[in-house]
Amino acid sequence: MVCQECSKPMKYPEAIQQLIDSFMRFPGVGRKTAERYAFYVVNHFDEADTVAFMESLHRVKQEIKPCETCGNLTDETTCNVCKDKTRDRRKILVVEESKDVMVIEKTNMYDGLYHVLNGAISPSDGIGPENLNIKELLERLKDETHQEVILAMNLSEEGETTAMYLHRVLEKTDLLVTRIAYGLPAGGNISYADEMTLFKALEGRKKY
Ligand SMILES: [Zn+2]
Secondary structure, three states, X not given: OEOOOOOOEOOOOHHHHHHXXXXXXXXXXXXXXXXXXXXXXXXXXXXXXXXXHHHHHHHHHHHOEEOOOOOOEEOOOOOHHHHOOOOEXXXXXXXXXXXXXXXXXXXXXXXXXXXXXXXXXXXXXXXXHHHOOHHHHHHHOOOOOOOEEEEOOOOOXXXXXXXXXXXXXXXXXXXEEEEOOOOOOOOOOHHHOOHHHHHHHHHOOEEO
16 A cells, blocks of 8 residues: 555554564464454453453463373363373373364264374475474374274374374284274364264274
């Protein structure tokens, strides 16, 4: 945009620009959306909204940490799933992100444990196995209570690469390694799957 008066490029006041830049840090949010969000804040947030928003940002950074056992995000040292003695400790379902745990928990169809990798292997982004919670998983699997590892990474290239890597590492062990697949579309992101699709994906898991 150019100023009608002086024909110099128009700039937002610095505070607005800073907010736009902050919103642009979110995945999938481009300049236009960030501008919309920023102006929404300017026009529609009152003091209480602003304080609540700042406080929620501050609180998640202060209170939320990965579970020491499985990497699932929690506000305690050990997450509720790991603490729950009624869960089937023979099974560990491996997901990319904490939000995938939430999605699968909502289906009420899985009673085992989880392990959150915190991402997937992606050489083009410089993310290798050493950048993920893989070492922690292998350490955990030394406990013989665990008998099955269910690979539930997304059906994307990165998810498949990660599944293949884990399969290769776990091949030599006595663990049963399975991969969910059935019903999920290629490139499917677990977080977007509906309950029935996830149920079928879990039920139809196959030995890797
Ligand atoms: Zn946990």
